[in-house]
Amino acid sequence: MHRVAVLALDGVYPFELGIPQRVFGSAGRRYEVMTCTVDGGPVRSNADFMISAEHGPELLATADTVIIPPFDVALISPELPDPVRRALAAIRPATRIVSICTGAFLLAAAGLLDGRPATTHWRLTDDFRRLFPTVQLDPDVLFVEDGDVLTSAGAASGIDVCLHLVRSDHGSEVANQVARCCVVPPFRDGGQAQYIEQPIPDPAGQGTAATRAWALQNLHRPLTVADLAAHARLSHRTFVRRFHEEVGASPGRWLTQQRLARARQLLETSDLSVDQIAGKVGFATAASLRQHLHAAIGVTPLAYRRTFRTAAG
Structure with missing residues (x-):
């Protein structure tokens, strides 16, 4: 079974933290989704509650896909804290790595996006380019796939990139079944614009x-x-x-x-x-x-x- 490890960081956004379990968990036991933190302890969410996970960074060494949900923009830094750097070092080569929204800042700080195309939330474009000028940032798309690294924009685009992975792994029929279960659109192309002038x-x-x-x-x-x-x-x-x-x-x-x-x-x-x-x-x-x-x-x-x-x- 394909193991998806979700790394919850301090200031994690609860909605996006739950996306991998909701999407991959609806794919008929094709994936095992597990959540971890950098030290095995609880983390603060960006809401008014703490989040506890059953696993520490050792989980990352067993993952086929690692997902980095977004975290509070106030915690964004061009340098990785040592516990985070050690946790990321446990990820095996060729593991698929996915970020949602501000998670791209973490991947960039780790050097995983140097010279590569990527995206993040359109509101954070200036900050991202200032901190990581070597990344080929495209702030106008929902998600970018570059080999084994995928970056996505804010909130709902996390659903889009997870559905894209299900479709890539198991085809459109399974992805459509997952989308129906989650009551979301089955397909939004990664190149679609993040910001739509008049969505309704x-x-x-x-x-x-x-x-x-x-x-x-x-x-x-x-x-x-x-x-x-x-x-x-x-x-x-x-x-x-x-x-x-x-x-x-x-x-x-x-x-x-x-x-x-x-x-x-x-x-x-x-x-x-x-x-x-x-x-x-x-x-x-x-x-x-x-x-x-x-x-x-x-x-x-x-x-x-x-x-x-x-x-x-």
């Missing part, structure tokens, strides 16, 4: 939710942004502006993301050919599907299918 449309205005639902039911059609704008009964310019305000991505990019998500699900769960899948999800040709999938995750459709068929076997 004005009830008096005309939003794009109905058009998005219609598009998902018609992905097999060669939909264009003009088609979406016509369905929403908005001018092209107004539709694009409103769509970006509500979703945090352009209509064209969102359509591609949805087509890829559906294609990945069909590759994992069906015996349809790549040409048939391309047609069902709205890519003009199998070559187009191959190009988009390779750009998104770096593999061909057949290689992607073999990965999950091998895992299932």
Whole structure:
């Protein structure tokens, strides 16, 4: 069983501390989630209560994935306290390491993000760049995956990155089941914007939710942004502006993301050919599907299918 160790630091945010257990714990006994502290003792949360864990830093040496939840920004420092440094030293090479929000500051202070792409909460961009100028910070995305290190933005993006890991480990069907159990959206691409201007449309205005639902039911059609704008009964310019305000991505990019998500699900769960899948999800040709999938995750459709068929076997 894949062991996930969650390291609770002083000032830990209780909501994000609970995300790994909630997400990975809903994956049907595929993961074992355990919580530890740097010395085995209780830690202060950033709320009005203490948190006790049953394990100390020795747990990190047994983990397949280590997750660093966020902690109080007042405790951020470019230098690691000795107990934290010793605890991180216990992590085995090639262990997958994930940070949520301010957890990226800890990884950067440990030298794990030097020269690498990463993200954190958009409000902390200036502080992060001042303290860690060698990190390739992208404050506009929900999460960044760079090999065995993943960094995510604030709060709900912790759910997104954990769901992404479930999807990477076990496929879209399992990830969708976990999302339904947690009552959260099953897929938000890591490149989606952190800060959305208008996440909830004005009830008096005309939003794009109905058009998005219609598009998902018609992905097999060669939909264009003009088609979406016509369905929403908005001018092209107004539709694009409103769509970006509500979703945090352009209509064209969102359509591609949805087509890829559906294609990945069909590759994992069906015996349809790549040409048939391309047609069902709205890519003009199998070559187009191959190009988009390779750009998104770096593999061909057949290689992607073999990965999950091998895992299932």
